[in-house]
Every structure is written in structure tokens, then in C-alpha cells.
Amino acid sequence: MKLPETGWTRDQIFTALAELRAGDLPTEGGAAFAYVYDSGERAASELAAEAFRLFLGSNGLDPTAFPSLLRLENEVVGFAAAHLGGGLEAAGSFTSGGTESLMLAVKTAREWAREHRPHITAPEMIVPATAHAALHKAAHYLGVTLVPTAIDPISFRADVAAIAAAITPNTILLTASASSYAHGVVDPIAEIGQLALRHELLFHVDGCIGGFLLPYFRRLGAQVPAFDLSVPGVTSVSMDFHKYAYAPKGASVIVYRDKALRRHQMYACAGWTGYTVINPTVQSTKSGGPLAAAWALLRAIGDQGYLDLAQRTLDATRAIIGGLREIEGLRVLGEPEMSLVAFTGASPEFPLFALADAMKLRGWLVQPQFSGFGSPANLHLTISAAHLAVKDRFLADLRAAVAEVQTSPPDPGMALLLQAAAALDFSNMSEETFMQALALAGVQGGRLPDKMAAINGLLDALPAPAREAAIVAFVNDLYTHA
Template identity: 35%
Template sequence: MGQIFELFCSSNLLQPGVFPGARKMEAEIVAMCCDIFKGGPDSCGTTTSGGTESILLACLAYREMAKARGVRRPEIILPDSGHAAFEKAAHLFGMRIIRTPLNKTTYEADVKAMKRMINKNTCMLVVSGPSFPHGIIDPISEVARLGVKYNIPVHIDMCMGGFLYPFLRLGGHDIPPADFSVAGITSISADLHKYGKAPKGSSVVMYSEQKYRLGQFFVLTDWMGGIYASPTLAGTRSGAVIATAWAALMLQGFDGYIQHADRVIKTRESIEKRIREVEGIYVIGQPKVSAFTIASTVFDVFRLGTALTEKGWQMYTVQNPSGLCMTVTDLLSKETADQLVSDVKECTAEIMKDPNAKAQGMAAIYGMAATLPDRSLVADFVCGYLDAFYTTDNQQQ
């Protein structure tokens, strides 16, 4: 990968005529991904810098379509588990998010609730395969039928599972279809830099038809610097990222990805099964891909998160309800997985000795943040935290 990166690190996809090799590889990445997700002859897309940009571009494309039919403020119908990037898109592009609840038992998107929110301003429906907070697959086919019935685009966010999900199906695992073969699905976002084994900064957004992709293009014809055209949010884009992503796809191939997906899901199933047996905690819903979330009705689960962090584990903290999300990768060996389960059992047993004890340290901070009714206070705190990232030693003195 290092040699490939070096060969293309000076190339710039803003100038495809100057760097035809990088342009060709990007086109081939999109074509291969459309094939993986069963796109037809009119399917298309672009590479992006990551899942957030892929989501932003899909939202932008649908905003432009809605504006063309006279909608002043297009609305995105988004289940509560939908990724934060959709909120960012609404913030940047002058759109409105309509959040819908989840099924209280399965934590899947509530299709009936989504249907009730559809109106003349709706520009897209969103489903996850799987969702980031819990690893749950939404009822994709049911939402897609709503899209067909009301002529509304439907986007599947597969940034987390895009390079696992299709290969699990190919490998014989029993999971529902989540690709362009499902009537009504008009776009998909998938990250190559997660389970596609490409370097960070590699993702794709795909569309079932070219008419959708046109909405994400930016063209300025009267600029003094000449005609400016950009297919994505970025201007300059490094061909090195494209070349290494292309190489990852070629190196793995269908068989490699099928074997990789099989290893990941079997590891996740093994860990999840044993954790479900631990008294005091439970796994949210029925995850099907690589991630699952631990929660508790007995004690503050963030206490468990702190205890596991002290043993060297790093989990995502989620809220509403509070939970610890574990994402399984191919790097997790059987021995490491066994150690994780052992540590979860040990830490939980220790907490269960006094389940009502108050949380301390980061657990207390997470718990407080999750319960504050004034979310602006949380936002102010996080902004201060982000500001601190850019503090240097000289500034501290």
C-alpha cells in the first residue's frame, strides 16, 4: 500500500484530464461497488472522504430534487437511530430532520411512524443497515415500499456494514436484502475504510440512477479562474486515497470479503451469546452484523464502561438508552474475544455487589450528560472539549 500511495500522492482528482490513471481507478471503484450492491446499468456514484461526506452528498442530491419541484425546506424522515451525519446535512443545507421513534422491543425503525410523517415536503426516507448505535438492521424492504408508494427516494446508510452485509448474504447467512435489488432503494452509502480494508478517507455514495447523482455536482461557469466543476464536496482530492482503495478491492476480491465477513460475524455471535448470559446486563435488540450494544436496567452501565476502559478496552458510549457499543473487527482473535467476555463478567460481577453505587469519573460525566434536560449545556461543554484539541504547549504556558 505504501508504494501505491507514493506513486499517486501528487495526483489530484480535481484535474482528471491531467491524472487519467487516478480518474480511471475512481470510476472502477464505483463500478465495482455498484456491482457488489446489485446496481443496474444506470447505477452510478462517486468516492468520498468518508461516511459523513457520502451521507451529506445523498442529502444534497435529494434537496436539489425537492427544490426543483418547489419545496422550500425539504424534510428528511430519519429514525432515532439514524446517523448524526444526517443532522449535519440538514444543518448545512437548510433542510429539516423529522425524527421517528424506534420499535421499543426490536430497536428497529418504526415503519408506521415513518409513514405518518410523510408529507409534500419529504425529500428522502432513511434506513440503516446496520445502525451505528446498536448494530440493528432496519426493516429496509418495508420502508422501500413506502418510497415506491409515495415516490420518495430511500437511502440506506451502510457506512458501518457496507463491506460486510453483502458478503454475509453471499456467504449464506440469513439476513434480509439491502441493496439496489430492493425496489425503492435509490441510494446507498458504504465505507471502504471500515470493513473494506482500505485506508482512512475512503467511502462511496451510490445511486440507482444517474438523475440522482446530478444533484450532488457543483458547477460554476462564470468564475474568472475558468469553469469550475466538482463532483463531491471537496475540491482537491488525492489520487493516493483512490489508488489504495482500488488496490484493497482488487486484493481482497469477492472471495476474500466473503471469508472476512464470515469470520467477523462468527466472532460477534460468539461474544454476544456469552454476554447475554451475564447477570445484570443485556444486549439491545437482535444485531446481525458486526456491532452490538450492552445495556443494563440494574446499574449505571457507564460504570461498566469505565471498568472495561481500565482493563484496556475501548467501547463507544451511546445514550437514550445508555449503553456500550462494541464493534467487532477481524483483528479480534479467539483469545482476545475470550478475554473480553471474561473481563465483562468480572467487572459486572463486581458492580453487582453494589449496583446502586454512584458513578465516578468519566462514568459520572457521561451519566450527567445523558440526563441534562438543557442540551445546549452539553453542546457548550463539548465545544470546549473540541477547542482543547487545538491547544499547544506554548498556549498552555
């Protein structure tokens, strides 16, 4: 991009931005079942935006310069600690999102082990196959060996026996989900907590997507297993506000059992010529906007307001799961405790990825998830309060789309594509060859085809390492200067 010789007018700028935004996923109205969380309350969104703008220029780097941010963070974390079953000694930090919160959980475990178990030189963390990829990312960034464990193939919950068998003298951290993203189920937290106590290990519960909503579901009568800091053995829990608290993106928290544990997540540096750096979280400079927006929404919506939003979300989830189970040809995976639902075809021959394309043509975004680790390929729905108003239309369109793809002739190109992919050696392939393989599915010049069934079928057929390499090649080609 080249800067304009003279600055654009406000109208020029916002006209251009509106044109770009027109091609994006809609964030309101209930059309999206992935990536966005829609309360359906425009006034709340506008209030959060105002609070965000008010603190946009403030910097959370130094609480002595911006004491307002210190006050806001203490109040938001205080709410989170109480909400997540923490006692008076619980302590935490506001972060930019679930990935940063999980990164800090792993960093804390690594530093705790360095202090309390200095003999461990090759630390390991145990991660069920359904745990969020951000835990894999944290292990990769922080030099901790990730030890994956099996899940129950029916319930899709973590297998406690497999976790117990994976514990070694090098283990520093156990992890579990409340709930898992892929299937919306809560792992057996109490049983894993007992393992943590028995082996004197830290145990982090990833409640990024479920930590806020599940306590409200429990109050509404839903069967929600105990998962938070009240469970013996749990030493930390993460929770996102930009999911079911409906705050703007960039709002999460990690809460520890006590301050002594939180100390291990912090970083300080006096070994340079500038000011002494102290960072409680990964970021140094950070806008106060997301924090102020989250604080404002918690105050504005209040406990009863969030309980009402949770009721709408629970009603929508139950209606959609019930509707899915009535559609011949589809099968719901597991028994979701959260408002996250995965469904697949009743037979392996069902054209699942074509169904995602058919729903997209009808104006709905459903998220494909690939097969592996005991879970078949499926389509994923993230259900929020706004979906209650559109659930009947969604289910009607889904029934029509299922009938359409079941009666459509098989795509001959798909069979040829998978046959060609089977002949490729993905273990020793250059990036250029990966791009050629993606071109077989219609991906060229960093652009995706309108219909994704072919590329999703290709990616699902690849082993996980080859799939990762293919996606890296594509994204590396996608992000380039204009």
C-alpha cells in the first residue's frame, strides 16, 4: 500500500471501510454459528463501544500512570474469581484472549516447576485430544513437551485412565476443558483433580468458552458438572469475556488459586538501560479499551441480565439439538453441556462438506471440523442468545439443504481429487508442491473457491502434519502486500 499524497476525507475513509466490511461475515442477526457471539442486544454493544473508545488511548503497561485500569482490572478479576469458585485468596489477570490466558497457564507451570522441581529438564504437559489448539501453541512457544491423551469415543470427554498412564516424573501440568470447543462437553474435572493432588501437579481448566456461561446454565437447572476452583486439585481456570459475556474481542482472564501461584506468570527485566519492565501478562503495552468495555458490560447487563441471556442461549441450544436429531441423515455427536454442537452424517457416505456449502448459499455459516482422534468429520455450531429468534428458519433451511445434497449426484471432481491426493508423498513435499496440491481443490493465488467442499474434503483426507503444512503454505501466500 502506498500512502495517499494528501489525507483522505472522513467520508472517503468510511466509504472504503464499509465496502470492505460488506464482504465480511455478519456479526449480528444470528446468521453466523462460528467466530462471533451475538447477544442480540444492540444497546449493550453500543455501550461497550463507547467505553472502549473512552479508554482506547490508555496504556495498561504502567498501573501507576493509569490507576483507573488497575481499579477496573481488580474489579473484573474479582468478579471472575467469585464466578469461578475462587476463595478470598484467588488472584488473576486480565488478558487479550484465551490464547494468552492459556499461554500464561503453561508459563506459570514451567516457572513453578523450575522453582519446586529443578531436576526436571524436559518438562511435559498432558493435554487431551479435545483440548484447544492454543495449548499446543503454548507448548510449542514455551518449550514444554505436549503429551496428548485419548478421549472416550462416545462421550468425547477426556479419558482419566489415559491421563493417569501418561504421567511421568517430567510431568508439570495437567489440563482439561470446560467445555471442549469441538463437542461442547465438560471433561471429568473432579477425577483429574484427584490425579493432580495425588501427584502434586498443577491443573489448569480451560474454561475460555464455557467458564462464563456454564454457571448460569447450572442455575437454570441444566446438569453441569463441577469444573472450577471449588474442585479440589484445580489450580487455575481461564475464562473469556468476549464470548458469552458478549464483550468486544480482546477480553479474557486467568484466575489462580492464590497470588503465590500467579507470581510465576509474571516477567520482569532490569537488565537494560531503560526503565525496569514488569509484565503481569504476555503483553507490555496494551490498550485499556477491551478492559473498560468488559467492565462496562458486566455493570450494564448485571447478573439477572446475563441469566436471561443464558436462558435464551439454553433454549436455542435445546431446540436446535432437538431439531438436528429429527433430521434424517444427521447425527449429533455426544451430549453437549454447552451451547456448542457438533453433528455429522448418519453414514460415512453423507456429503457433509457439501452441506456446509449449501447452508452458506442460504446465508448461514456453519464450521467444518475435520476427522481425527476418534471424532468423525463434522459441522460445528456455536449457539448464542441471538440464535433463539432464528432457530426455526435455520432448521428449515438445514432440512432443505440436507435433502438437496442427498439427492444431488456425487461430485466426480472430488473422487479424482482424493485419488490424486492419495498418490502424493506428503512426508517429503516442498511448499511449491503443496500449493499445487491445493490448486487441485481450486485454491490459487491466495483465493478460496466459492464452494469449499473440495478443499475441505482434501484437507480431511490428509494426515494432520500434512494438513498443517498445507494450511501454512496457503496462509503464507494469502497474507501479502497489496
